[in-house]
Structures are given as structure tokens and as C-alpha cells.
Amino acid sequence: MKTSAEKIACLTAYDASFARLEDEAGVDFLLVGDSLGMVLQGSDTTLKVTMADMIYHTRLVSAVTTRAIIVSDMPFMSYNTPAQALGNAGRLITEGGAQMVKLEGGSELTETIKLITQHGIPVCGHLGLTPQSIHKIGGYRVQARSNEAAKKLKEDAVALQQAGAECLVLECVPAALAADITRALEIPVIGIGAGTDCDGQVLVVYDMLGITARQPKFSKNFLTGKESVADALRTYVEDVKNKTFPAAIHTYD
Ligand code: KIV
Numbered sequence: 730m731k732t733s734a735e736k737i738a739c740l741t742a743y744d745a746s747f748a749r750l751e752d753e754a755g756v757d758f759l760l761v762g763d764s765l766g767m768v769l770q771g772s773d774t775t776l777k778v779t780m781a782d783m784i785y786h787t788r789l790v791s792a793v794t795t796r797a798i799i800v801s802d803m804p805f806m807s808y809n810t811p812a813q814a815l816g817n818a819g820r821l822i823t824e825g826g827a828q829m830v831k832l833e834g835g836s837e838l839t840e841t842i843k844l845i846t847q848h849g850i851p852v853c854g855h856l857g858l859t860p861q862s863i864h865k866i867g868g869y870r871v872q873a874r875s876n877e878a879a880k881k882l883k884e885d886a887v888a889l890q891q892a893g894a895e896c897l898v899l900e901c902v903p904a905a906l907a908a909d910i911t912r913a914l915e916i917p918v919i920g921i922g923a924g925t926d927c928d929g930q931v932l933v934v935y936d937m938l939g940i941t942a943r944q945p946k947f948s949k950n951f952l953t954g955k956e957s958v959a960d961a962l963r964t965y966v967e968d969v970k971n972k973t974f975p976a977a978i979h980t981y982d
Contacts, residue, residue: 730757730917730928730929731915731916731917731928735970736928736929736930736969736970736972737757737758737917737919737928737929737930737969738755738756738757738758738929738930738965738966738969738970739756739757739758739759739760739919739929739930739931739932740756740759740760740931740932740933740934740937740962740965741759741760741761741762741764741765741931741932741933741934741935742756742759742760742761742790742794742934743761743762743765743768743769743786743789743790743934744786744789744790745789745790745792745793747934748789748790748791748792748793748794749793749794750958750959750962751797751934751962752793752794752795752796752797753959754959754962754963754965754966755963755966756797756962756965756966757797757798757929758797758798758800758896758919758929758931759790759794759797759798759799759800760800760801760802760831760931761783761786761787761790761799761800761801761802761825761827762802762933763775763778763783763802763804763805763860763861764860764933765778765782765786766778766782768933768935768940768941769786770782774860774863775804775805775860775861775863776805776861776863778802778804778805779804780804780807780817780820782804783801783802783803783804783807783821783825784820784821784824784825785825786825787799787801787821787825787826787827788824788825788826790826791825791826791827792826798828798829799826799827799828799829800827800828800829800830800831800853800896801821801825801827801829801830801831802830802831803817803818803821803830803831803832804861805861808832808838808841810841811840811841811843811844811845812844814832814841814844814845815841815844815845815848815850818830818845818848818850818852819848819850822850828851829850829851829852829853829895829896830845830850830851830852830853831852831853831854831855831898832852832853832854832855833855833856833859833860833861833862834854834855834856834859835856835881835882835884835885835886835888835889836884836885836888836889838854838889838892839888839889839891839892840892842854842889842892842893842894843892843893845893846892846893846894846895847893851895851896852893852894852895852896853894853895853896853897853898853919854886854889854894854896854897854898855897855898855900856882856885856886856889856897856898856899856900856902857872857873857882857898857899857900857901857902857923858870858871858872858900858901858902858922859900860900869901870901871901871902871903871922871981872900872901872902873902873903873906874903879903879906882902882906882910883906883909883910883913886899886910886913886914886918887913887914890914890915890916894916895916896916896917896918896919897910897914897916897917897918897919898918898919898920898921898931899918899919899920899921899923899927900920900921900922900923901921901922901923901947901981902922902923902981903924903981903982904923904924904925904926904980904981904982905924905982907920907923907924907926907927908924908926908927911926911927911928917929919931920975921947922945922946922947922979922980922981923947923980924975924980924981925972925975925976925977925980929969930969930974930975932947932948932965933948936948937949937950937951937952937961937965938950938951938952938958938961939952939953946978946979946981947975947979947980947981948979949974949975949979951964951965951968
């Protein structure tokens with residue numbers, strides 16, 4: 730899809746009902762995100778999500794998905810060493826039914842990603858705003874606005890690709906930086922609050938249906954004016970594919 734310049738439409742999914750609707754709507758990549766800690770469990774961070782939670786929700790999604798790729802988040806503290814990461818990534822595949830795992834972090838994950846991918850498990854990286862580091866970052870805000878931080882983020886992106894990652898999520902970074910990284914990488918870059926020029930877009934499904942209390946700037950309520958959730962999901966896929974979402978108002982400088 731990157732090669733043929735077809736935009737990749739991604740959404741989070743945490744259960745069978747949403748997974749079925751999203752799969753039928755043409756969503757390409759269902760992310761069983763650890764955002765479930767916030768939108769399902771009511772926590773103000775993703776940090777309390779466990780491997781048991783992730784396996785359970787991945788199983789619900791994989792039970793009904795026939796078309797989309799299922800990507801499952803590795804939760805906080807589940808990939809502290811390469812060996813621990815390999816064991817837990819394997820559980821998301823064998824017990825949960827995921828087809829790819831996602832990890833937050835940069836070049837420090839090189840050995841971990843090499844080991845996981847050498848064992849046949851595809852990996853998606855996640856850079857920019859990495860919610861599992863919230864206490865280090867100090868808040869949910871746009872990342873890599875300085876030249877130095879932008880340079881480091883791009884180096885990290887290249888390191889993840891070289892280590893074997895097959896996809897990269899970029900969260901809340903300036904649009905120009907995301908565009909530069911997207912051009913520099915061969916693997917698809919999926920943006921969330923990362924401008925219009927990434928290879929694809931991902932949103933938290935509860936945000937784009939207006940269920941969450943506060944709508945992030947980078948999201949949009951696709952249910953407004955629609956007859957059904959299925960209609961809203963189809964509109965999201967169309968808008969990503971025809972590049973009408975995200976618009977300039979959803980991006981950061
Ligand atoms: O957990 C999640 O939902 C995510 C997306 C915000 C990319 O990682």
C-alpha cells in the first residue's frame with residue numbers, strides 16, 4: 730500500500746462487535762491498543778494494563794476478524810528484556826491471535842526487535858508521544874518540536890526499521906517531521922496527530938465516535954450526522970483513503 734500510495738486506514742478495536750464492524754467497513758489494521766486502559770478501564774494512563782488484559786481483548790478481536798491485520802500492543806513492563814519481550818510477544822500471537830505486536834520506544838529496543846522478528850513475529854514501532862512513558866514526558870503533549878529532538882526521533886525511526894520493524898506509529902509530532910520520516914522510511918508510517926503525509930492514519934475508535942469525554946485536536950467525531958456506527962466507520966475509511974482526513978485543523982506545526 731505504501732508503494733502504491735494507497736493510504737492505510739487503522740483504528741483501535743477492543744472487542745468482537747467493534748472488530749466486526751471495523752473489518753466490514755474496510756479498516757486495514759485493527760490495533761488492540763493499550764489505550765483500553767483509559768477508554769475501557771477508566772484509568773488516566775495506560776500503565777495498569779496487563780498481559781492478561783491484552784491477551785483477552787486481542788482474543789475477542791481475532792475471534793471475528795477475517796480481513797484486517799490485527800496488531801496488539803505490548804503493555805508497560807512486558808518487554809524490559811529481549812527474552813521477556815519474545816515470550817510475551819509470542820503469547821499475544823498464540824493465545825491472543827494477533828498478527829503483529831507494537832512496542833513503544835526507540836533505538837534502545839534494537840536487540841528486542843531483532844529477537845522478536847527473528848522468531849517470525851512482525852513488529853510495529855511507536856515513537857513520538859509514547860503514553861507508557863507519561864511520567865517521563867510529563868504530559869500528553871506534542872513531541873519533538875526542537876531540532877535536536879526531531880533529529881533524535883528520525884534516528885530512532887531509522888534504527889527501528891533497521892532492527893526489523895515492519896511498520897511505525899508516529900503519535901503527536903509536527904506534521905513536517907512526520908512527512909520527512911515517512912519519506913525516509915521504506916516501512917509504512919501510520920500517524921495519529923502527525924499530519925496529512927503519513928502512509929496511513931490511526932485513531933482511538935471511541936474518540937472518532939465521540940464517546941470519550943474530551944475530543945483530541947487530532948481526532949474528529951465521524952458519528953456526527955450519520956445514521957449508524959457502521960456508516961461513521963465507512964466514512965472514516967473513505968476520508969483517510971481520499972485524503973480528506975486529517976485536515977489542517979487536526980495537525981500540529
Ligand atoms: O494504544 C493505542 O490506542 C495506541 C494508539 C493511540 C496509536 O497506541
